[in-house]
Amino acid sequence: xxxxxxxxxxxxxxxxxxxxxxxxxxxxxxxxxxxxxxxxxxxxxxxxxxxxxxxxxxxxxxxxxxxxxxxxxxxxxxxxxxxxxxxxxxxxxxxxxxxxxxxxxxxxxxxxxxxxxxxxxxxxxxxxxxxxxxxxxxxxxxxxxxxxxxxxxxxxxxxxxxxxxxxxxxxxxxxxxxxxxxxxxxxxxxxxxxxxxxxxxxxxxxxxxxxxxxxxxxxxxxxxxxxxxxxxxxxxxxxxxxxxxxxxxxxxxxxxxxxxxxxxxxxxxxxxxxxxxxxxxxxxxxxxxxxxxxxxxxxxxxxxxxxxxxxxxxxxxxx
Amino acid sequence: xxxxxxxxxxxxxxxxxxxxxxxxxxxxxxxxxxxxxxxxxxxxxxxxxxxxxxxxxxxxxxxxxxxxxxxxxxxxxxxxxxxxxxxxxxxxxxxxxxxxxxxxxxxxxxxxxxxxxxxxxxxxxxxxxxxxxxxxxxxxxxxxxxxxxxxxxxxxxxxxxxxxxxxxxxxxxxxxxxxxxxxxxxxxxxxxxxxxxxxxxxxxxxxxxxxxxxxxxxxxxxxxxxxxxxxxxxxxxxxxxxxxxxxxxxxxxxxxxxxxxxxxxxxxxxxxxxxxxxxxxxxxxxxxxxxxxxxxxxxxxxxxxxxxxxxxxxxxxxx
DNA sequence: GTGTAATTTTTGCAAATGTAATTTTTGATT
DNA sequence: AATCAAAAATTACATTTGCAAAAATTACAC
Numbered sequence: 001x002x003x004x005x006x007x008x009x010x011x012x013x014x015x016x017x018x019x020x021x022x023x024x025x026x027x028x029x030x031x032x033x034x035x036x037x038x039x040x041x042x043x044x045x046x047x048x049x050x051x052x053x054x055x056x057x058x059x060x061x062x063x064x065x066x067x068x069x070x071x072x073x074x075x076x077x078x079x080x081x082x083x084x085x086x087x088x089x090x091x092x093x094x095x096x097x098x099x100x101x102x103x104x105x106x107x108x109x110x111x112x113x114x115x116x117x118x119x120x121x122x123x124x125x126x127x128x129x130x131x132x133x134x135x136x137x138x139x140x141x142x143x144x145x146x147x148x149x150x151x152x153x154x155x156x157x158x159x160x161x162x163x164x165x166x167x168x169x170x171x172x173x174x175x176x177x178x179x180x181x182x183x184x185x186x187x188x189x190x191x192x193x194x195x196x197x198x199x200x201x202x203x204x205x206x207x208x209x210x211x212x213x214x215x216x217x218x219x220x221x222x223x224x225x226x227x228x229x230x231x232x233x234x235x236x237x238x239x240x241x242x243x244x245x246x247x248x249x250x251x252x253x254x255x256x257x258x259x260x261x262x263x264x265x266x267x268x269x270x271x272x273x274x275x276x277x278x279x280x281x282x283x284x285x286x287x288x289x290x291x292x293x294x295x296x297x298x299x300x301x302x303x304x305x306x307x308x309x310x311x312x313x314x315x316x317x318x319x
Numbered sequence: 320x321x322x323x324x325x326x327x328x329x330x331x332x333x334x335x336x337x338x339x340x341x342x343x344x345x346x347x348x349x350x351x352x353x354x355x356x357x358x359x360x361x362x363x364x365x366x367x368x369x370x371x372x373x374x375x376x377x378x379x380x381x382x383x384x385x386x387x388x389x390x391x392x393x394x395x396x397x398x399x400x401x402x403x404x405x406x407x408x409x410x411x412x413x414x415x416x417x418x419x420x421x422x423x424x425x426x427x428x429x430x431x432x433x434x435x436x437x438x439x440x441x442x443x444x445x446x447x448x449x450x451x452x453x454x455x456x457x458x459x460x461x462x463x464x465x466x467x468x469x470x471x472x473x474x475x476x477x478x479x480x481x482x483x484x485x486x487x488x489x490x491x492x493x494x495x496x497x498x499x500x501x502x503x504x505x506x507x508x509x510x511x512x513x514x515x516x517x518x519x520x521x522x523x524x525x526x527x528x529x530x531x532x533x534x535x536x537x538x539x540x541x542x543x544x545x546x547x548x549x550x551x552x553x554x555x556x557x558x559x560x561x562x563x564x565x566x567x568x569x570x571x572x573x574x575x576x577x578x579x580x581x582x583x584x585x586x587x588x589x590x591x592x593x594x595x596x597x598x599x600x601x602x603x604x605x606x607x608x609x610x611x612x613x614x615x616x617x618x619x620x621x622x623x624x625x626x627x628x629x630x631x632x633x634x635x636x637x638x
Numbered sequence: 639g640t641g642t643a644a645t646t647t648t649t650g651c652a653a654a655t656g657t658a659a660t661t662t663t664t665g666a667t668t
Numbered sequence: 669a670a671t672c673a674a675a676a677a678t679t680a681c682a683t684t685t686g687c688a689a690a691a692a693t694t695a696c697a698c
Contacts, residue, residue, distance in 0.1 A: 014381035021375040026684060037647060042686065048377075056340040057374045058367075062333035345654060356677055361656065 010053070016044040017054050068311045075318045076296035078304045086284070086307035093284035093307045098127030100305050101210070101282040108208070109137045109168065114278070118145040118206040118268065119161050120246055122221065124282050125212055126155040129164045136169040143202050144174035145209060146246050146267030155221070173199055179247045180228040181264040191266075203268045209276040211300065213283040213291045215243040222247065231261055243291025245281070245300060246273065252290060254298030270300065278302060284310040289317060329372070335363040336373050387630050394637045395615035397623045405603070405626035412603035412626045417446030419624050420529075420601040427527070428456045428487065433597070437464040437525040437587065438480050439565055441540065443601050444531050445474040448483045455488040462521050463493035464528065465565050465586030474540070492518055498566045499547040500583040510585075522587045528595040530619065532602040532610045534562045541566065550580055562610025564600070564619060565592060571609060573617030589619065597621060603629040608636060 019030040020041070027045070031038040048054050065083050072081035082104065084096035105128070108114060119125065119142060142165040148157030157174055165172035176195065181187055191200065214220035216233050222244060223233050239259040240251035247265035249257050256262045256270065273279065280303040283292050293314055295301050306314075338349040339360070346364070350357040367373050384402050391400035401423065403415035424447070427433060438444065438461060461484040467476030476493055484491035500509055510519065533539035535555050541563060542552050558578040559570035566584035568576050575581045575589065592598065599622040602611050612633060614620050625633075 010379055011381045014377060014379040015385055017377045017379075018382055018385045021377065027686095028684080038685090039647075039687090046686085053377060053379055055376045055378060057376060058333060058336045058340065058372060059374055060329055060333040060336075060372055062330045063337055066334055066337045346656095347654075357655090358657090358677075365656085 013044050013048040013051070013053055016041055017048050020045060021054060065308060068308055068315070071315055072304060072306075072311055075315060076293065076301070076304065077299070078296055078301050080303040081311075082303070082305045083308040083311045084284075084305070086309040088309070091285075091309055093310065094124055094127040096307050097124055097282055097284045097305055099131050101125075101128035101280070102131035104280065104303070104305060105210070106133060106135070109135065109140070112138075114208040115139060116141045116143055116202065116206045116208070117164075118143050118203065118209040118276060119157070119164065120145055120210065120212050121148065121155060121157040121160040122212040122214065123155045124284075125160050125210065126163070128282060129160060129167060132164065132167045134167050140168055140170035141202070142168070142170050142172035143199070143206060144172070144267075145203060145206075145273075146265065147175040147177040147179040173202060175199060175266055177266045179222065179226050179266055180261060181266060182228060183230065183260070183264070185264075187264065203272060204275070206276045207278060209268075209273055209279045211245055211273075211279060211281040211283075211295070213243050213245050213281060213288055213295055215285075215287045215291055216241050216249070217287060219287060220244075228261065228264065231259075235259065236261070242294050243288065245291070245295050245298075246270070250291065250294040250298060252294055254294045254296070254300075270298070273300060280305060282306070286310065286313055289313050293317065332363050332367040332370070332372055335360055336367050339364060340373060384627060387627055387634070390634055391623060391625075391630055394634060395612065395620070395623065396618070397615055397620050399622040400630075401622070401624045402627040402630045403603075403624070405628040407628070412629065413443055413446045415626050416443055416601055416603045416624055418450050420444075420447035420599070421450035423599065423622070423624060424529070425452060425454070428454065428459070431456075433527040434458060435460045435462060435521065435525045435527070436483075437462050437522065437528040437595060438476075438483065439464055439529065439531050440467065440474060440476040440479040441531040441533065442474045443603075444479050444529065445482070447601060448479060448486060451483065451486045453486050459487055459489035460521070461487070461489050461491035462518070462525060463491070463586075464522060464525075464592075465584065466494040466496040466498040492521060494518060494585055496585045498541065498545050498585055499580060500585060501547060502549065502579070502583070504583075506583065522591060523594070525595045526597060528587075528592055528598045530564055530592075530598060530600040530614070532562050532564050532600060532607055532614055534604075534606045534610055535560050535568070536606060538606055539563075547580065547583065550578075554578065555580070561613050562607065564610070564614050564617075565589070569610065569613040569617060571613055573613045573615070573619075589617070592619060599624060601625070605629065605632055608632050612636065 015034065016030055019025045019033060020027065025033065027041045028038050031041045065085070068083050069081040072083070073079065082100050084100035086093055086096055117140065121144070142161050144157045144161045146157060161172045161174050164170070181190055191197070214222045216223055216236050218224045236249055236257065236259060239257040241249040241257045242252050243250065246267055248262050248270050249259065251257050279301060281292065281295055281301040282305040284307040289310060292304070292306065296304065334353065335349055338344045338352060339346065344352065346360045347357050350360045384404070387402050388400040391402070392398065401419050403419035405412055405415055436459065461480050463476045463480045465476060480491045480493050495514065500506055510516070533541045535542055535552050537543045555568055555576065555578060558576040560568040560576045561571050562569060565586055567581050567589050568578065570576050598620060600611065600614055600620040601624040603626040608629060611623070611625065615623065
């Protein structure tokens with residue numbers, strides 16, 4: 001073996017570290033003061049660090065969040081995770097998460113990262129777009145990735161896409177269609193319509209998909225207002241669903257559940273979504289923990305934006 | 320003013336520090352990951368350090384002693400201070416301090432730093448010499464700097480000098496004289512004696528003086544056995560004495576007290592001592608706190624060897 | 639003493655860091 | 669819209685650090 005011999009006494013290590021870190025001498029100076037060679041000082045510092053003799057502490061509340069984010073990246077396999085600070089009182093996640101998404105989007109737009117942005121819809125997304133500053137993004141196109149409900153107001157597909165386009169001085173296009181085909185309608189026939197074809201083509205050119213996630217309770221607008229006639233939340237739960245992304249219901253492992261509803265969703269399917277180069281998911285809340293995990297496991301998510309409370313719940317679940 | 324504008328948010332600073340210190344990226348990599356320039360990372364790190372955001376902690380019991388030593392250097396104006404670890408039970412300082420002095424001397428001898436070493440005498444010094452390893456120091460001369468008492472055994476001037484010379488294979492020379500002239504004896508006449516003249520000449524060539532300090536109580540052998548007839552500890556205390564170095568009694572400020580005894584000491588006087596290029600004082604114990612401080616204030620001491628208990632007592636006094 | 643092995647020190651160099659000068663960009667003002 | 673001032677990025681360079689190869693020293697066995 002050729003491992004270099006390094007076994008200085010702790011007193012020596014401590015003194016080297018002390019001169020170097022506390023007194024802020026250079027390694028050369030430490031060597032001179034202590035009457036040894038610079039090499040030994042250099043090695044001593046490495047040994048001390050390896051032995052955990054020196055511990056750097058970063059005294060900032062932000063560090064906890066950074067650690068949380070890194071842990072999320074590791075455990076969920078996403079390449080970026082952002083934890084907005086949740087309001088611990090109300091745990092109204094829409095505010096912080098919306099702001100974080102807005103900030104993230106703003107940065108990207110400013111860098112000119114995207115020309116065609118695909119949107120889903122929901123309260124989280126609406127909040128984010130509200131907080132987006134008014135700015136001009138040259139040649140940007142906002143494209144809705146799924147159909148909308150007939151009700152639902154400003155957080156519906158129409159409201160979300162138009163609000164964003166308005167904020168950014170962009171054009172937008174959306175499906176003039178419900179989320180789900182009614183049972184019996186032939187999907188191919190329906191989509192053969194010229195307007196839909198043009199829109200579907202646009203979806204192939206997206207360079208960013210902004211996703212949200214819904215759970216399978218009445219809290220989800222999709223569930224409470226958008227499900228096709230005859231489909232109940234209980235059906236979906238029975239099929240293993242933990243929530244939806246773009247109207248496609250996933251089980252805990254991230255696979256689409258075996259239920260006809262996934263075949264009748266109007267819009268970009270998950271395979272198509274995977275071809276969009278950049279994908280961000282903004283979602284938070286205790287009830288969404290499972291679907292967020294599922295979406296990440298499915299590999300849909302590159303950037304996850306959530307809040308610290310939800311993040312901790314997810315990590316707890318993944319432990 | 321031309322102070323560069325650096326006012327990053329704490330979140331930014333924390334993230335930079337986190338990547339740099341926790342993840343151990345280089346500054347360039349941090350810059351790349353965070354999408355900023357290396358310069359900003361570099362500045363951020365400096366700002367964070369300046370703001371106390373990063374705190375390096377050295378987890379070692381030795382650090383406390385290093386800090387103690389640095390504090391002693393600063394407060395006492397000595398260039399080197401060594402605190403041996405005292406036995407907190409017995410607080411027998413002779414062992415640790417003796418060992419520390421022995422170690423310090425051994426290092427110097429090994430480097431061939433000295434050719435002529437001046438000694439005082441006392442228990443501390445005797446202990447140190449006992450712990451000195453047997454070694455050969457080419458051409459070394461051991462010289463006693465003061466006279467001795469007629470009693471006192473192996474810690475007396477004779478015992479100390481001969482023991483050290485024996486350990487180091489050196490020659491030694493000493494005063495065949497008491498510490499103090501009896502009242503009435505003329506100093507000049509007494510020292511005109513040929514043997515003394517030769518010895519005094521040797522004292523001019525010393526390159527190291529090994530000093531100890533005594534207090535003004537019966538615990539000091541000098542006080543209990545060596546004082547000239549008619550001089551009592553009370554006399555000395557009344558004159559402001561806090562202890563002695565080389566038989567010269569000092570007041571709290573380090574000045575020699577106005578008492579005839581300082582004029583009748585046989586040996587190197589303090590002015591002569593100051594001409595010895597290197598001077599080390601080994602002393603510890605609660606009762607010696609004042610005299611050690613005094614000796615340092617007088618500028619007699621370059622290297623102070625004591626124990627941590629005494630060190631803390633001294634710093635407490637100097638606060 | 640002599641040779642050999644192990645260790646330490648020296649030396650050299652590439653990478654990383656700290657810093658200042660220059661250029662570019664940005665934002666504000668007119 | 670043009671101009672200016674301020675801020676930021678780029679560039680360039682000196683210092684410091686990390687690391688490996690070569691040289692010197694030391695330790696040890698014979």
